[in-house]
Amino acid sequence: MSLKNILENFSYYRRDAEAGGHHEYEHRFAMAIDLDICTGCNACSTACYAENNLPVVGKERFEAGQAMHWLRVERYWDEIEGDYPEQGAKMIPMMCQQCGAATCEPVCPVAATYHTPDGLNAQVYNRCIGSRYCSNNCPFRVRYFNFWSYYEDSWPEPLRMQLNPDLSVRDKGVMEKCTFCIQRIRNAKDKSQREERPLVDGDIITACAQACPTDAIVFGDTMDPESRVSKAWAKHQIHRGPVTAKKQKADEEIRGYRVFDELNVDPSVMYLERVRDTEV
């Protein structure tokens, strides 16, 4: 992005700044998570730790709020006068929503976080200087900062063998977050390229989706109308882009929503409401 490039293609960059996101998408990876069949077992979170070289920070640091769980299963209880405790907690697996108009992207001073043509919100660890503005500007609070150097503590000598070689181990002072298992996406793309065929639904499966025992997490490309995730999004009347019209809520089967949709950040994760029988 030299000065000459900026001056010559000013309208292009201007348009980018206004609309946010990327404009020549090749894919738009997205998820659909059915909270009705989610059991809150935390297998997705565990799988994420194993896949993405996430450090286990220990009890004190966890309590200090410095945990590194890219995918956390949040628990919410009803108000006490409600149905508590018969129905238990509501679970919601919360990870980076890979927003189409991500609030974290424009505020990074060194452009360490940016939008890829895959519709992902990528984080370049090597470029990050740790100003942590991105995390402050994330409504979902799903960006995790390496407050300490975990390499020595989290993986003592033999355990280092378990690290995933497909991605790096981050050192202190770097921001990181869920990448939709970008290393798996890369591998799948390379494989399809070698086999000279287009990427099809099911080629890529994220670690969390793979580990989910009830198949609550569906991952795919919303630009492929035949993919499972596209069908789920269409079925529940969730569309890309800013919130425009009110959804038709007549049908009880339509349970889809995106978290903080009203902020117009265009999240890539659709959740399906949990259906509860209040008559119990």
Place this chain on the structure above:
Amino acid sequence: MSQVIQDKVIDEKLEWSRINADVIASMQSPRRAYWVALAVCIAMLFCAVAAEIYQYKYGMGSAGLNNPHMWDMYIATFVFWIGMSHAGTLLSAILHIIHAQWRKPIYRFAEAMTTFSLMTAGIFPMIHLGRVWNLYWVLPYVSDRGIWPNFRSPLVWDAFAISTYLSSSALFLFIGMIPDMAILRDHTTGWRKKFYGILCLGWRGDDRQWRNFRRTYMLLACFLIPLAISVHSIVSSDFAMSIMPGWHITTFPPYFVAGALYSGCAAIMTLFVALRYFFRMEEYMTLNIMEKTCKLTFAIAMVWTYLNLIEFAATWYGHNIYDKELLIDKATGPYAAVFWTMIFCGMVVPFTLCFQKLRRHMPSMLVVSILLNLGMYVERWMIVAPTLAMSHQPHQWDVLWGTVIQWAIVFGSFGWFGLLFLIFVKLFPCVSMYEVKELCFHLKHEIEEEEHEKQHAAKAKAGATAGGGASPAGNPGLEGA
């Protein structure tokens, strides 16, 4: 007594040689209190350096930061010090342009305060970086890989704004001191003579030099005013450009500028009392000047209060659920004590400045100015912390009070500022000699003129009564003028 004599900020009969002698005496032979203050400042700075070394080695976690609280006191302190820096520009540039004469004896140390508080503020964004060794990536240097900083980020604007402001205000401070450097060159011996000889840039005080000097000074003053306002507007963009409740507020730029001038004026009052007492500058830093400073502070305090109330009202009537909940939480939640301290110190305490007895009582002014600044510090922290503690995502709500490391660095920043200031007052004149002389000169002439006028008026009146209405009645000054 006429208005000029009643309001006169300095005794116009001060001899020029005495002004020189008094100011030079303040720069020499430090007393014991000075060495004690210096030692305290160095000790405070040492605490901060030790804490920073620890934090550098082990990571930002040692500052107690966590997931919702990615920023905390470091950024609040940064905003606080940037705010302090605005008073110097107000006194030296804005009041210079509107010809407020009373600024002359006190603007020099206010301007030094500007430069040093910017030097303190500039440290905070650096030490709060996770990888401070890559700091230069924020600057648009030419890279062979064609990588630029993200020009959309307010943090990049910060880097530009602060470095521009720092260099221009340091230049302004230096240019304003040139005639004084020449006086010092003529009145000192040894290394000081050499030192000031270099710094006065061959000043001889001839006509051409004065004319060039005035022009340069005016030009820099005009340049500095929009710069100062833009700097704090940009600092406010760090918050206002985000999406967070309590940060995403349109009135933030003027609100921050008002707050900056407010805390800067309060700091000037503190330093005024201290310098007046320690350097026995009663003749230069007179009570009349203090009065005027107090009135200015009060006016700015009211502007700040108004903007603050507007912000609350806009939040209240805006019915944005996140913003509104945050406001209620600030006033009643875990941060309530801090919030009400801010309201008390920032909005109630300034009303003490309405009383002349208090304005002319230095010990109470010291207490009041420190309370005002406490309120302003707390205000900055109330902007940064509660938003992070209670933002959109309820799962990540958390209240944080900082660790020893964080407190030590914040505490030490005051030591660093104090150290710079203490070195300054012994190396450079904290009262502008040539401008105090100018002030005396003008005042003398004004008073003479007034007396002259009065004599004429009296004469005319006497003539009128004797001559039986030779001049129109009720307009006796006409002839005198």
